[in-house]
Amino acid sequence: xxxxxxxxxxxxxxxxxxxxxxxxxxxxxxxxxxxxxxxxxxxxxxxxxxxxxxxxxxxxxxxxxxxxxxxxxxxxxxxxxxxxxxxxxxxxxxxxxxxxxxxxxxxxxxxxxxxxxxxxxxxxxxxxxxxxxxxxxxxxxxxxxxxxxxxxxxxxxxxxxxxxxxxxxxxxxxxxxxxxxxxxxxxxxxxxxxxxxxxxxxxxxxxxxxxxxxxxxxxxxxxxxxxxxxxxxxxxxxxxxxxxxxxxxxxxxxxxxxxxxxxxxxxxxxxxxx
Numbered sequence: 001x002x003x004x005x006x007x008x009x010x011x012x013x014x015x016x017x018x019x020x021x022x023x024x025x026x027x028x029x030x031x032x033x034x035x036x037x038x039x040x041x042x043x044x045x046x047x048x049x050x051x052x053x054x055x056x057x058x059x060x061x062x063x064x065x066x067x068x069x070x071x072x073x074x075x076x077x078x079x080x081x082x083x084x085x086x087x088x089x090x091x092x093x094x095x096x097x098x099x100x101x102x103x104x105x106x107x108x109x110x111x112x113x114x115x116x117x118x119x120x121x122x123x124x125x126x127x128x129x130x131x132x133x134x135x136x137x138x139x140x141x142x143x144x145x146x147x148x149x150x151x152x153x154x155x156x157x158x159x160x161x162x163x164x165x166x167x168x169x170x171x172x173x174x175x176x177x178x179x180x181x182x183x184x185x186x187x188x189x190x191x192x193x194x195x196x197x198x199x200x201x202x203x204x205x206x207x208x209x210x211x212x213x214x215x216x217x218x219x220x221x222x223x224x225x226x227x228x229x230x231x232x233x234x235x236x237x238x239x240x241x242x243x244x245x246x247x248x249x250x251x252x253x254x255x256x257x258x259x260x261x262x263x264x265x266x267x268x269x270x271x272x273x274x
Contacts, residue, residue, distance in 0.1 A: 002050065004101060004142045008073065009045040011099055011138050015071050016042045021097050024048075024071035025058040033110075036061070048073070050142070055106040055122065057081055057225045059179040062091045069095050075103040079133020080221035080256025081179045086135075087259060090182060093135070100136035109228050124224040124237040134257050161239065165205045167232040174226035174236055175212070180219055209239070217243045218263045221256040 012024045016039070026048045028037035034053040039045055050073070058072050059081035074082065079100060085091045105125035132139065175181045220240035227237045247253050251264040 002142075004140050005048065005050050007140045008050055008099065008101060009048050011140070012039060012048060012071065013042045013045045015097060016040070016045070020069070021071040022068045023065075024073070024097075024099070025061055026073040027054045027056070027058075050101055050140070052105065052107050053109075055109055055224065055228055057177075057179050057223045059085060060177065060225065062096065062179070063182055066091060066095070069097070071097040071099055073099050073101055074133040074136075075101065075106075075223075076128065076130035076132050076134075077103075077221050077223035077256075079135050080130060081223060083134055083256040083259055084180055084219055084221060087263070088180075093259070097137050098133055098135050099138045099140065100133035101140040102132050102142040104131065104142060122224055122228070123235060124222050124227065124241070127222065127241060130257075135259065161209075162206060164234050165209050167234060168205045168209065169232060170205070170208065171231060173229040173231065177225040177229035178216075179223070179225065180216065180221075181212075209236075213239055213243060216240050218247045218253065219255050220244060 008026075012026065015021050015024065023038050023040040026037055026039055027034050027050065028047040029049055034049060034051065034056075036056050036058055037047055039047060054073075054075070057078050058074065059078050062070070062072065062082065062085060072078070072082070079098060082091070082093075082096065082098060086093045105121050105128065107119045108122040217240075220237075220243070222237050222241055222244065224237045227233075227235060230236060244255065247255075247264060253261065253264050255263065
């Protein structure tokens with residue numbers, strides 16, 4: 001057990017013993033992999049782990065637990081998701097205890113049928129500049145360096161998006177995995193056939209992804225949840241990163257970094273005046 005895991009378990013045990021929270025969202029081993037888990041009793045804290053396989057964004061569960069006081073183990077990008085959810089009035093900051101764990105990056109999750117043998121750092125972690133959650137009630141310092149790749153694959157900055165989108169199965173895994181995709185009526189799920197059909201129509205795949213990209217513009221925290229869930233490994237986070245770069249260059253704004261800073265789409269007025 002690492003020092004970070006020991007400290008994490010100690011914090012969670014105290015929170016549950018003092019009844020400061022009803023449950024804590026964390027990670028546990030599942031066979032040789034890691035999966036999300038809910039811990040609600042002090043004696044269950046031994047299940048909690050922290051390592052480079054903790055790639056899942058636990059903020060995805062927060063909206064379904066709005067009526068309860070919960071703790072959450074958060075990487076830097078998870079914390080940025082929490083910030084955006086709070087700003088969009090989807091969760092109450094006062095009902096969440098954030099246990100920020102310093103993150104040096106996570107491994108790209110294995111996909112069924114993947115030809116990659118070794119482990120490698122997720123591409124979105126290579127671009128990440130937020131090792132610690134912007135919001136934190138407790139901080140667990142991990143220290144050290146990013147995990148070493150066992151099979152380094154060079155990233156390609158230039159993408160032929162049309163070719164990549166043709167691989168799309170339109171399975172909606174990217175939408176379901178994203179903590180910020182919570183619309184009651186989704187415009188790209190296929191219930192509005194004038195825009196996007198439910199069937200996998202090749203001509204509409206670009207429209208499908210472009211519509212979602214515009215929805216995520218200025219909101220995506222680049223946690224990689226969509227990309228990790230994609231069965232055909234479309235580098236979606238790279239697309240949203242390019243949009244975020246545009247917002248950063250033109251408005252000096254990065255999503256999920258501040259609870260007090262409003263997203264540009266909400267405050268922009270014609271003529272450039274605030």
